[in-house]
Amino acid sequence: MRGPHNIWRLIRTGATLERTGAMGVVLDAFDAPPSLRIAARTLGWPFKWLGYKGDPSMPPATRALTALGPAYIKFGQVLSTRPDVVGDELAVQLRVLQDKLPPFPTVLAKAEVEREMEIPADQIFSEFEEPVAAASIAQVHKARIAETGETVAVKVLRPGIERAFRTDIDAFYFAARMIELLSPASRRLRPMDVIAHFEGVVMGELDLRLESASASEFAANTEKDEGFELPQVKWSLSGRRVMTLGWAEGVPMGDNQAIDAAGHDRRVLSERVLQLFLQHALRDGFFHADMHQGNLKVAANGNIIAYDFGIMGHIDEYTRRVYAEILFGFIRRDYKRVAEVHFEAGYVPADRDVDEFARALRAVGEPIFGMDATRISMGRLLSYLFEVTERFGMETRTELILLQRTMVVVEGVARSLNPQMNIWEVAKPVVEDYIKSSIGPAAVARDLGRTAKVMARFGPRLPGLVEAALIRQSDQTPPEGPKLGRMRSVWWVSGVVVGILTTLAVQAVS
Numbered sequence: 210m211r212g213p214h215n216i217w218r219l220i221r222t223g224a225t226l227e228r229t230g231a232m233g234v235v236l237d238a239f240d241a242p243p244s245l246r247i248a249a250r251t252l253g254w255p256f257k258w259l260g261y262k263g264d265p266s267m268p269p270a271t272r273a274l275t276a277l278g279p280a281y282i283k284f285g286q287v288l289s290t291r292p293d294v295v296g297d298e299l300a301v302q303l304r305v306l307q308d309k310l311p312p313f314p315t316v317l318a319k320a321e322v323e324r325e326m327e328i329p330a331d332q333i334f335s336e337f338e339e340p341v342a343a344a345s346i347a348q349v350h351k352a353r354i355a356e357t358g359e360t361v362a363v364k365v366l367r368p369g370i371e372r373a374f375r376t377d378i379d380a381f382y383f384a385a386r387m388i389e390l391l392s393p394a395s396r397r398l399r400p401m402d403v404i405a406h407f408e409g410v411v412m413g414e415l416d417l418r419l420e421s422a423s424a425s426e427f428a429a430n431t432e433k434d435e436g437f438e439l440p441q442v443k444w445s446l447s448g449r450r451v452m453t454l455g456w457a458e459g460v461p462m463g464d465n466q467a468i469d470a471a472g473h474d475r476r477v478l479s480e481r482v483l484q485l486f487l488q489h490a491l492r493d494g495f496f497h498a499d500m501h502q503g504n505l506k507v508a509a510n511g512n513i514i515a516y517d518f519g520i521m522g523h524i525d526e527y528t529r530r531v532y533a534e535i536l537f538g539f540i541r542r543d544y545k546r547v548a549e550v551h552f553e554a555g556y557v558p559a560d561r562d563v564d565e566f567a568r569a570l571r572a573v574g575e576p577i578f579g580m581d582a583t584r585i586s587m588g589r590l591l592s593y594l595f596e597v598t599e600r601f602g603m604e605t606r607t608e609l610i611l612l613q614r615t616m617v618v619v620e621g622v623a624r625s626l627n628p629q630m631n632i633w634e635v636a637k638p639v640v641e642d643y644i645k646s647s648i649g650p651a652a653v654a655r656d657l658g659r660t661a662k663v664m665a666r667f668g669p670r671l672p673g674l675v676e677a678a679l680i681r682q683s684d685q686t687p688p689e690g691p692k693l694g695r696m697r698s699v700w701w702v703s704g705v706v707v708g709i710l711t712t713l714a715v716q717a718v719s
């Protein structure tokens with residue numbers, strides 16, 4: 210039975226939160242009412258001695274989650290991307306959560322490889338070294354493929370991690386239900402949905418085939434990006450619990466001394482890292498959402514290498530176009546236009562005052578543009594923007610928060626390479642290029658072409674569809690009055706005729 214088991218896990222969690230001093234921080238972050246505070250403290254306090262100590266040098270929330278184990282570390286990381294749920298202060302504390310755990314023995318990693326590949330690891334690999342890195346979900350080994358002699362990185366899931374996560378996630382659901390029960394006000398933050406979001410993220414990371422797929426899609430998108438490279442997925446040696454990638458070596462991105470010693474130009478690197486990220490987000494709508502220094506290296510030829518494709522961000526084409534226009538509006542300081550774009554896209558309810566909204570946007574933009582160029586941050590601009598749009602009734606969107614958060618991280622990486630960097634100057638050409646290619650005449654022609662292709666697919670069915678629509682229209686005519694009904698039909702039929710003509714034109718051309 211789930212109940213007693215989950216209560217026990219909650220007691221253990223409460224005890225660790227008490228012991229590490231994080232209980233107060235967590236309860237404050239969720240604005241917990243007295244009933245919830247009393248329940249949580251009663252649950253944890255008597256068993257305080259049970260909780261793990263953790264590292265006293267870390268902030269309380271970080272220490273508690275690290276002590277509680279892999280699922281909690283991951284949960285903390287996911288929550289750090291949701292300031293809308295935990296508030297800014299806790300989100301910042303959680304951001305420093307390091308996903309590092311002691312490695313598991315190499316013999317166990319080899320056993321996992323054999324279980325996945327159904328061939329002993331020693332037959333596949335002529336060398337299989339001790340782990341080079343170990344995190345909450347997996348660890349990475351350097352190895353050599355016996356058949357080809359090629360050096361690779363083998364990422365292996367922690368043995369038993371799926372079950373461990375399942376148990377903890379069940380306890381999280383149980384806790385979310387209790388929180389909703391004891392604190393009706395907390396329902397606004399949708400605790401059950403937050404856990405469901407977490408479950409989705411983690412379940413994705415527990416299947417390395419998905420990371421392999423992300424890695425190869427990312428590699429295909431960025432194949433032509435100069436100065437950027439990704440390790441190649443070895444599909445034949447990859448599966449659900451094991452992922453094999455080509456070995457890609459370089460100087461750690463956080464080590465300026467080593468970068469200088471290797472003769473790389475840090476100014477060039479700082480500009481490139483920001484421009485690459487923006488290109489991936491705007492051009493492809495598919496970006497690395499965990500681009501901290503630990504996941505980046507500089508190859509001997511100066512290329513930037515990225516690792517770890519467990520968290521990727523997606524932004525659909527429509528949203529990208531809207532945000533490119535918004536950024537462009539900010540660049541030109543045309544706040545009225547930025548406001549209008551929000552209304553046109555339906556992001557802000559139509560009953561709000563566009564001028565008042567434009568003024569609020571000016572209050573966001575002007576202080577940032579007034580700053581010393583080396584302090585301007587697009588990530589901060591987006592974060593202020595979301596605060597304002599939320600006030601004006603726009604719903605929080607997870608993918609945009611992920612974009613904003615990653616932007617802050619990437620700007621941090623760029624600035625640590627070159628503290629004098631002017632982020633706007635570096636970002637401008639990428640945003641302008643995207644605007645030209647996505648909103649200009651070429652984009653309109655491309656969109657029309659795509660529409661025509663869809664129409665072409667419907668080609669043989671068009672006469673039937675037109676007839677059915679006309680019959681439907683004539684059936685609906687009485688309540689609207691004959692004139693309006695007929696006018697709609699005329700528009701509809703004209704649309705279809707234009708569609709057919711465009712289709713014929715496209716077919717004739719191609």
Ligand SMILES: Nc1ncnc2c1ncn2[C@@H]1O[C@H](COP(=O)(O)OP(=O)(O)OP(=O)(O)O)[C@@H](O)[C@H]1O
Nearest residue numbers: 308342344347349362440454455456457503516517
């Ligand atoms: N293909 C590779 N070639 C060389 N080194 C690699 C490769 N893949 C991973 N590594 C090394 O292993 C480290 C951890 O890899 P990765 O980030 O993918 O694992 P992880 O388990 O998700 O770890 P974390 O969560 O700490 O980032 C990388 O920072 C890099 O140093």
